[in-house]
Each structure stands twice: as C-alpha cells, then as structure tokens.
Amino acid sequence: MDEEPERAKRWEGGYERTWEVLKEDEFGSLKATVEEILFQSKRKRALESHGQVRLGMMRHLYVVIDSSRTMEDMDLRPNRLKATLKLMEAFVEEYFDQNPISQVGLITTKNKRAEKLTELAGNPKKHLAALKKARDAACVGEPSLYNSLNLAMQTLKHMPGHTSREIVVIFSSLTTCDPANIYELIKTLKSLKIRVSVIGLSAEVRVCTVLTRETGGTYHVCLDESHFKELLMFHVKPPPANAQSECSLIRMGFPQHTIASVCDQDSKPSFSMSHLDSTSEVGLSLGGYFCPQCHAKHTELPVECKICGLTLVSAPHLARSFHHLFPLEAFRETPLEELPADRFCHACQGKLKDKMVFTCPFCSGVFCTECDLFIHDSLHCCPSCINSQHSN
Amino acid sequence: MASEDELNLLVIVMDVNPIWWGQQAQREPEFTLSKCLDAVMVMGNSHMAMTTTNRLAVIASHFQDSHFLYPCKNWTGGDGAWDGTMDETPNCGDGKYELLSVANNVVAEEMKRVMSTTEMKGNSTDTLLAGSLAKALCYIHRMTKELEAGQEMKSRILVIKTAEDCARQYMNFMNVIFAAQKQNILIDACVLDSDSGLLQQACDITGGLYLKIPQKIALAQYLLWVFLPDLEQRPQLVLPPPVHVDYRAACFCHRNLIEIGYVCSVCLSIFCNFSPICTTCETAFKIQLPQMMKSKKKKLKQSI
Numbered sequence: 001m002d003e004e005p006e007r008a009k010r011w012e013g014g015y016e017r018t019w020e021v022l023k024e025d026e027f028g029s030l031k032a033t034v035e036e037i038l039f040q041s042k043r044k045r046a047l048e049s050h051g052q053v054r055l056g057m058m059r060h061l062y063v064v065i066d067s068s069r070t071m072e073d074m075d076l077r078p079n080r081l082k083a084t085l086k087l088m089e090a091f092v093e094e095y096f097d098q099n100p101i102s103q104v105g106l107i108t109t110k111n112k113r114a115e116k117l118t119e120l121a122g123n124p125k126k127h128l129a130a131l132k133k134a135r136d137a138a139c140v141g142e143p144s145l146y147n148s149l150n151l152a153m154q155t156l157k158h159m160p161g162h163t164s165r166e167i168v169v170i171f172s173s174l175t176t177c178d179p180a181n182i183y184e185l186i187k188t189l190k191s192l193k194i195r196v197s198v199i200g201l202s203a204e205v206r207v208c209t210v211l212t213r214e215t216g217g218t219y220h221v222c223l224d225e226s227h228f229k230e231l232l233m234f235h236v237k238p239p240p241a242n243a244q245s246e247c248s249l250i251r252m253g254f255p256q257h258t259i260a261s262v263c264d265q266d267s268k269p270s271f272s273m274s275h276l277d278s279t280s281e282v283g284l285s286l287g288g289y290f291c292p293q294c295h296a297k298h299t300e301l302p303v304e305c306k307i308c309g310l311t312l313v314s315a316p317h318l319a320r321s322f323h324h325l326f327p328l329e330a331f332r333e334t335p336l337e338e339l340p341a342d343r344f345c346h347a348c349q350g351k352l353k354d355k356m357v358f359t360c361p362f363c364s365g366v367f368c369t370e371c372d373l374f375i376h377d378s379l380h381c382c383p384s385c386i387n388s389q390h391s392n
Numbered sequence: 393m394a395s396e397d398e399l400n401l402l403v404i405v406m407d408v409n410p411i412w413w414g415q416q417a418q419r420e421p422e423f424t425l426s427k428c429l430d431a432v433m434v435m436g437n438s439h440m441a442m443t444t445t446n447r448l449a450v451i452a453s454h455f456q457d458s459h460f461l462y463p464c465k466n467w468t469g470g471d472g473a474w475d476g477t478m479d480e481t482p483n484c485g486d487g488k489y490e491l492l493s494v495a496n497n498v499v500a501e502e503m504k505r506v507m508s509t510t511e512m513k514g515n516s517t518d519t520l521l522a523g524s525l526a527k528a529l530c531y532i533h534r535m536t537k538e539l540e541a542g543q544e545m546k547s548r549i550l551v552i553k554t555a556e557d558c559a560r561q562y563m564n565f566m567n568v569i570f571a572a573q574k575q576n577i578l579i580d581a582c583v584l585d586s587d588s589g590l591l592q593q594a595c596d597i598t599g600g601l602y603l604k605i606p607q608k609i610a611l612a613q614y615l616l617w618v619f620l621p622d623l624e625q626r627p628q629l630v631l632p633p634p635v636h637v638d639y640r641a642a643c644f645c646h647r648n649l650i651e652i653g654y655v656c657s658v659c660l661s662i663f664c665n666f667s668p669i670c671t672t673c674e675t676a677f678k679i680q681l682p683q684m685m686k687s688k689k690k691k692l693k694q695s696i
Contacts, residue, residue, distance in 0.1 A: 054658055097574070162657040247675040249654040249666060254640045256651075292651035310652070315641035316597060318660050319566040325659060326563070347530035349460050374533045378571040379526060381564045386523035387457045 039369070055238040056164030057321055058250075059102035060120055061095075062152040063088065064169040067110040067134075068143040070202065071172050076225055080172055080201060081139055083225060085131050087232055092131070094236050096124045098324075100317040101302055105155070106130060107148050111141035112177040114148035120155060122302045143171070145207065146178035146185055149196070153185075157192050162248045165194045166217075168235050171208060172201035182207060186214050195239070199231050238324055253310045255289040255301070272299045273306045323380035331358035331372055339366065347371040347383045360385060400622055401447045401535060401547040402439050403528045404432055406461075408452045409519045409555040410507065412585070416554070423608045425507075431612035432552065433499060436462075437492045438620055449531060450499055451524050455517055456510050458524035460531075461502040462495055518558035521590075522565045525549065525579070529571055548578040548600070550619055557588045569594045580619050584608055589638060596637045603632050644672065 022033050065084060076083035088106075095104060106117035106127060118130045149167065156165045176182075189196060189211075197217035198208040204221055212219040222228035269284040273296050288297040294308040302313040333356045343352050345368040358372040359365070365384030367375065375382060406428075413425045436448050450461040532547045539545055549572070572579055578600040581591040587604055595602040605614050618631055640649040643664040653662045659673035669676050 057660060058657060247656070247658050247670075248677050249663070249670075250657055251652065252655050253652045254650065257637065257639060259634065259636060314639040316566065316569075316593065316639065318641065318655070318662070319563070320570055321660060322563055323567060345530075347527055348534035349463075349527075349531060350534050370534060370537055371530050374530060378574055379529060380567045380571070381522075381526060383523055383526035383530060386526065386561070386564050387520050 054241045055324055056241040057099070057101065057238055057324070058163040059099055059166060059238065060105075060156060060159050060163050061102065061166045061168065061235075062105045062107055062120070062156065063091075064107045064109060064114075064148045064152065064167060064171075065117075065134075066143045066170055066172045066201075067108045067137060067139050068141055068173045069139055070174075071139040073172075076201070076228070081137075082135060083228075084170055084201075085135055087229055089128055089131050090229075091232050091236065092124050092127045094233065096122075097320070098236050099238060100320045101311075101313055105152075107151055108134065108137075109143040109145075109148040110139060112144045112147070114144055114151045116151060122304075123300060142175055142177045143173050144178060145169070145171070145176040145211075146180060146182050149182075149185055149189065153189060153192065153194060156194055160248075162250070164239065164241060165192070166235075166239070167194060167196045169196065169198045169208075170201065170232075171198050171205070174202055174205060176207065183210070186211055190214050197235065199228070201228070238321075251310065253292045253305070253312045254314060255292055255298075255312050257287070257289055259287045270297050272297050328376060328380050328382065329361055330376070331360050331367065333357075334359055345371055347375070363387075397445075397543045399445045399447060399539070399543060399545040400439075400443070401449070401532060401545055402436075403449045403451065403532065403547065403549045404436060405451045405453055405458075405521070405524045405528060405549060405551045406432060407519050407521065407552060407554045408454055408503075408507065409517070410454075411517050412555040420608065423611075427609075428552070428611060429499070429503060431615060433496050434612050435550075435615040435620060436495060436499075438616060440492060440495070441489065442620075447535070448495065449528070451528055452503060452506055453519050453521055453524035454506065454510055455519055458520060458527050459502070459506045460527070461499045461506070464498050464502055517555075518561075519553075519555050520561075521551070521553070521558075522561040522568055525551070525568045525572075526564070529568065529575070529577065532575070532577060546576075546623065548580060548622070550580045550582065550615075551591060551594075552582050552584070553588055553591060554584050556586055557590050562590070565590050565594070569597050573598050578623065582611075582615065582619060584611070592635055592637045593639070596634070601626075601631060602635055 021037070022030055024030060025032055065088070067081065071081040071084070072079050074080075092104060095102070101122070103120045103122045104127060105120040108115055108117050117134060118127050121127070148169070152167050156167070159165055194215060195217045196211055196215045198212055198219045200208065200219070200221035202221070204219070208219055211217075218234075220231050222231055269286055270288075272285060272288055285299070288299050289301060289312065290297055291305045291308065291310060291312060293310050294305065296305055296307045298305070298312065302311070302317055304311050336352060336355055336357055339352075339357065343357075343366060344350065345352055345357075346365040347367050348371050350368060352366070352368055354369050356369070358367045358369070360367070360382045363382065363385045365382060408425065417424050432450070436450065440446050440448055449463060452459045452461050528549050532549075535547075536545055569579070572594075577598065579591075579594045579598045580600040581588070581595050581602045583591065583602070583604045592602050594600070601618060603614065603618055605611060621629060638649065640651060641653060641662045642648065643650050643653055644661045645663055645665075648664065650662070650664050653664055654666055655662055656670040656673065656675070656677075658675050659670060661670060661672040663670075
C-alpha cells in the first residue's frame, strides 16, 4: 500500500552541533544572538508566500480534539487539554479574522466515541462558549480516529463543491480504537476530496502519516507550547485549492443594518432568527439585519438565513480576504551603507539604525525592519506605493 | 483617572488638498486653510495640556504625498519632548507651556514649506488619505515599540476631511482599516464638505466617531466638544448618534449598490447578474442544466 519512499527520521541523520549557533559578545551576553534568531524566524514566515496559486477562500473546517486519558499529561501547562483549549480559542478568533466567510466546527473524541461539540457555523461566539465549557470535561478512555473522521465526513460530504473541505486533528494518544478498517475510510476521504491534517502531541503515529499523505494534508508533532501554537496558526491561512474543485458563482445577500430607536414611529420590535433556539435571551429587538429575499431578521453576520437559505454577508467581510488574493511582494534587503547618509524610514519617520534596510521593488521606498514586519503582517499594502501610484 | 504610566497618542491627519482649499477661499473667505489650521492647533494644544503624558502627531495629506508636520524629522526633539537644543528659544513672552508654542511654530513652518514646495505631477487631484493613514499606523507602531517596560499606550487617529472620496483607494483603505482594528486604534472622522462612505465604514469598524460639521467656522468648537475626550470618557458624554452606514456591495460591472448578488468563489468579485465567465479572474463557471424530460415525447406522438 505504501509505495512512496519515507522521509529520513531525525535520529538517522548526523549530529547537529546546536551549541555552535549561540555566540557570546564581549560582555558575555547572549541577547544579540537570541534577537537575531527570533528575527530570522519572523522573516522566514513573511517570505513564505504561495505566489499565483488559487486559494480556497470559502473553507469548511472541522477540528477534532482528542480528549482521551493522555490529555491529562502535564507536559504542557497546566495539562494538555487546557493548553489545547486555550490555543483553540486564539485559533478560532484568528481564523474568522483571516477567513470571514468560512465555517468551523468542533468535535471531541473520548471513550472510543466521537461527539460534536459545535456544528459548522460562521460565527465565533458559539465556538468560544463551547470551548470554555469544555475545560471542565474529564479525559477518559481512548480516542477513536475512525469515529471522529466518520462524524466529520457525514457533514462535509454534503458541502458544495466550490468550498474546501478540511479536517484538523489534534491527536495526543498513541493508540486508536476503531470499529472498522480505517484504510477504507482513508480511501473514502480521498475520493470526497477532504484534506486531513494532524498535529501530534506525543509522537509520530504510522496511521496518521498514511492518513495525511493520502489526503494531501500535513502532519507535524509539536515540540513545546510555542511550537504547538505555530503549527496551529499555520492552518489559519487559506490552503492552495485542489485542482478539481469547482468554481461557481455563489448567490449572496448584502443586508442593510437598520438601527431603530424607540421614538421612531415606524419601527416595530421583532424576533431575531439567530435566537430561535436559545431560551435565555430576550426575544424582541428593534434593529438588525433583514434578509433581502425573505425579510427575516438576523442579529449578526455572516450567517445563512434560516428561512430561505441565502448566505448573508457584508462587503467588508469580502474585503478582509482581498489581501490573500493580492499579496504584497517581499521587500529587498539592502545594507545601510549603500544609502546616502542620514536617511529616515518612509513609513514611521524614524532614523534608520539597523544594518539592513528594506526597499520596495515597485516604488523604491526605504523602510526599517520593524515597519517591514508590520507592513507584511498586518498592513498588507506599501505606504509609499499608494502615493506613487497616483502620480502616474 | 488615568494612571501615570498610560500614554495617549493622538494623530491628526489633515486633508490639505490645494484645489478644494482654493475653491473654498473663493466660496467662503472667512474660513481658509489658516483658520482651519488654527482650530486644529487649538485641539492639539488642548490634548497636550490635559496630561503631561499625552503625545501628538500631525500629518498633512496632499495629493502627491503625505508629510509629517509634527514631529518633524529635522528637529532633534523627535519624541515630543523639548530638550533645549533648538537654535532660537521659543519664548513668546506670555508664559505659555513651551512645548505648545514649539509645536505651533513647527506646524506653521512645515505647512508653509509643504504648500509652497509641492509641484503638480500627474493628473490626479484626489487626496491620498489611505497613504497618510498607513504612515500614521506605522508611526504608532514604532512609538509602541519604543515604550519602556510597564508603560501602556492608547492611540487614536482623527481625520479632517475636505475633498471627495477616491474610489481607487478602496482596497488600500480597507486594508488600513482592518490593520487599525486589529491594533485597537480608533479612527474618528470630522468631515467638512461632502459625506464620505469610506470614512463612515472606518469609524463603524474601528469604533470611532463620525461627524459632518454643519458650520465650518465653528470647527474649533466641534473638535473640542466631540473629539477631544478619549475613549474612557466618551460613555459619560452625550455625543452625536451613530450614522447609518451603507454596507451594501457595489457590483463590479456597473458600480451599482446591490442587495443580492453573485460572488465568484475564486476571486470574490461581485456581479449583479449571472454570467458564465468571471471578468476578473476569467474562470468558467459550471452552469447547472435542467434534467431532460423523456416521457413527454411519447405523449406527443399519441395525440398526432
């Protein structure tokens, strides 16, 4: 079954003299070396861009969290489960920030069964509430990889073809208890174009390697808590789309937000569709978003209208994803000596003190290191390019 | 009461579009650019006079470039503190706090320099507001990094807008707004002439205030009433109510605002009608055809 060659394992390679990387300066301090290492890792992340590859913008992602006995291990503080749930809260917020029109669902597995914590939804509040409640749950029994993948697959196989279907499994146990042959399930997942990735917390498990290789996902085992966070945040960015995924025009509605006050004579209080199932909230409210097709009221966006099924979004939600489609080019590194003396950074007006400065290839604006990181991580547009575009 | 270690940074972005101000000088001679600058400096001085830890920065937004008026690059006291190394003593003889008079002089000098030395290049006459906001965000980011341990900084940006919106800046503007929202920086807007949809969205998304001033001569009064209090004090005041923001998207083919549209799943372009090919990314879409009805043919044959 496995004809592809395996990667060489870490213990099969030669010695790595990791102590030679650290160098002391004349006072015996390691601060400069540590800062250099951190800076290099930040730059590496900024430079990794996919280029002109089609990305899956509308994603349906299920996260499977292992809640078995091994999650009570205290190698991640305070124990593995609590550390995972805390990182998941940060993940959910970051995910909806980068992919506003996508959906996420949560599944936990313990006692040889799998259970859905939350359904696939586009709103972070429900997921965050469920994650907070799950902190008190006990970790018992063994996980079941088959059952959790099966449960996720039941929902994902009905999703439309133009969306990307993904599952991320956070797997800490070294065993799994499956009712049927998992290799058959892997074949089914592959045929349904579901991409499964695994983040291991203990060690590499063979069945996960096969699972991720066949479905086209990634498999990493975390070394410590910061590495775990890095691996989890890797899944926030939209992945390159499958070659066979369909492209279609999706019908969406852009509702207006009506803010009505009690003194308005025309405004009538009404029930919101988002609160149909909840028993604790007060039902009637004055303002909200009205679906353009059936005029049902909803309190927050993005949402799928419960009455007519139209996807409701607002224009800024789509605008949030534009920086993935039109990514900013990486800036060129030039040494400071090549510039005329006493130059200032074009963005923050600070004096250029670092050894290396960054130049934009389009407009030749010069930026300091901090501004370069800020521009590529958060801003996604070059401040001096905006100015030079207009003079053409 | 704010603690001693909390800094408040206010960045004022002024729109100095020469074409709009030139027309304004002919329409209403009693409200010119220098009067507007006076009102802005009153606001800046008041902000710095509230607490010693408050900081100020002023950016002029032109259609060629954006210039930092204060703090100025050529000035040694770049972080807002006067360290006494200026050539002329800023003593204006009325016992004013020296930092305020220094700030006023620097802003006036730089503004004169900017307006007289900028030349007309190219055809566009729209103000580069997105570029100024991007520079303001980078400046705030640098100031946050230069803080000492234990100090916190809260920042906000006040935009004074005169000319019309430029539709070409939409994407850059939205990127800047989302970056500001992530850094918890408020964007307030004070609009003098025509309503600006982009700034309304910016204020709504970041949590700032949007106000269109009915009488331009009273600019200083509006600035001091509405925009001087910072975020903690705003819930205690009765401020102008939020405006209704139009979040409908504009279709890419006609630029009309639509309520129901079709979105391409690859490039997220919005269209008002179904078309088989996306004009932006040129992908062909699958059209779902209705199923063939075979049984009808038999009925037709029988009736003949």
